[in-house]
Amino acid sequence: MSIIVSNISKSFKKVKALQNISFDVNEGELFGLIGPDGAGKTTLFRVLTTLLIANEGAATVAGFDVLTEYKKIRDNVGYMPGKFSLYQDLTIEENLDFFATIFGTTIEENYDLIKDIYVQIAPFKDRRAGELSGGMKQKLALCCALIHKPKVLFLDEPTTGVDPVSRKEFWDMLKRLQQKGITILVSTPYMDEAALCDRIALIQDGKILEIDTPEAIVKHYPKQIYNVRANNMYQLINSLNDYKYNHSVYPFGEFVHYSDSRIDFNPEELKTYLESKKLLNIEIEKTQATIEDTFMELAK
């Protein structure tokens, strides 16, 4: 096991940021913490990277205890916080050199690990970090977190606010790092990124809702979901919300995901109801649950 978390709780005054959190991450695994802002993701990262002490519970990272062996953990993990935390007044190269030196290594020694990423920002190596675009900052931060060849990499919302193209590139980079044997714990509020992880934990309000592979999690969804479409989205949502047999009604792109509270649900009946609400071009067809459906069902 690369990370073992046992019954960790952490409160800030009245706010219970983490409530009895337990999970394990295997060596070489890409594990995702999926949840919205305020779920407790950052607090958990700070506990595991020894920057914060939990009120209760225990945790080990790379075999070391977060309380008694915190110095060893710091040598063995890389941490990319959600907020850009490099030195704005130093250039790309100076930042990287600085972090290498702190960890008693050099850029050359571990260049192999960061090469793929660093070549993309190397043309700007003399530019100050404060003057870089979001995507370049993100790449530099990842290089700095990797320069001492950590066993475990912690990435706190690396793709928040990043466009879909850069997000895809970032996940491709993570997959390559995973192939080099690095264990990765990554958090994200984007549910579509969950599918890219080996296993995920869905987290909300300081509690873990479920832990499993993305495929298994969607299979656990308790209902049949239907894609419903009609000529007017706003009226469709209102009508479905008013329908007394609904179990869930959530807009999903061009459709509304609908599930019914009855066991013997007949889509034709729903169609008749929607027609009575003056909706046109009604389509109702079965579809698969997504991670987001599962998350919303569990968070209800």
Place this chain on the structure above:
Amino acid sequence: MNTNKVIQVEGLTKMFGDFAAVNAITFDVEKGEIFGFLGANGAGKTTAMKMLIGISNPTSGKANVAGFDVFKNAEAIKKSIGYMSQKFALYDDLTVKENISFFGGIYGLSRKRIKKKSEILIEELGLEDVANKLVGSLPLGWKQKLSFSVSLLHDPKIVFLDEPTGGVDPITRRQFWEMIYKAAHQGTTVFVTTHYMDEAEYCDRVSIMVNGKIEALDTPKKLKEQFKVDHMNDVFLKLARG
């Protein structure tokens, strides 16, 4: 001008030195439409939006927003639109009620109207219990919904939303979109940027900016047909990757 078109843009350009951040973009937005304004980071969306809301002068081109010319009448535009961004929305150190009064005042609403609007809004959002609490103490999702309502306080013709749902949980994100649908249904035009491609599908029409230019503009359905893909995400990847 065509009265159904609340935004008309023709060859709008913004230069920073030799660099064309926005390069001759042309498009229209109709009354009551939900218009998605997409693009990669750095494609020029924010710069374009700043010109449309009257806080940045275009280098060249034409733009008419809510019936006013962006060159001659930027101040009038500001009064006719609402704006909400993820970064700045409300004052954390003011209570819910204080924020509403403050923004109502800024938009020039009478005290009586502010009081009435405030009551309606707090009831609609179910914020009765926290009306006198500091906004900073509210969960992000509540703040975003309140912030959207505040941007509509003065019944603007158009509301500009800059990544309004970033980081918000999926249920609240959908409630937020239901509010957007409602506003559009009541005739308010919604101009929205987002990085969630499922949200792009909620829009009536979507434009995608690449390197300062609008490279695609149509309904999500037609864009998917045009690029022969099943999801807007793939449309975006195809375009922005070139």
